[in-house]
Amino acid sequence: MELTYTQVGDFQLPNLVLDIQPSGSIGKYGRMRKRYLEEKKDGTLTALVLSGKLTQHLMEINDLCREQIETLSRQMAKQEGLTERLKATDQMTWVQRMNNIRNRAEEIVVNSLVYS
Secondary structure, eight states, X not given: XXXXXXXXXXXXXXXXXXXXXXXXXXXXXXXXXXXXXXXXXXXXXXXXXXXXXHHHHHHHHHHHHHHHHHHHHHHHXXXXXXXXXXXXXXXXXXXXXXXXXXXXXXXXXXXXXXXX
């Protein structure tokens, strides 16, 4: 990469252009990952910022977490026998058990992807 300069008065300033950042939301898990990097992994955060890949990394973590939570929740619900029949006959029990499953799946995924 060839660096060019612009003369401004007595100084030559480099012509720097920022890379285009991906558009979109980093989401809940991306924000959690960013906070973790700020508090525990400052070197990794600095490297991501300097390379221009922080936003992309946070968006990927968010998407991956959401996908894995959904997959794990479906697998756990199947394993524990939560069916549409239970949903039709006893909605409150079904909701309670699904919330429990989702919370467990979220804890597993967050610990393995966000806080690692």
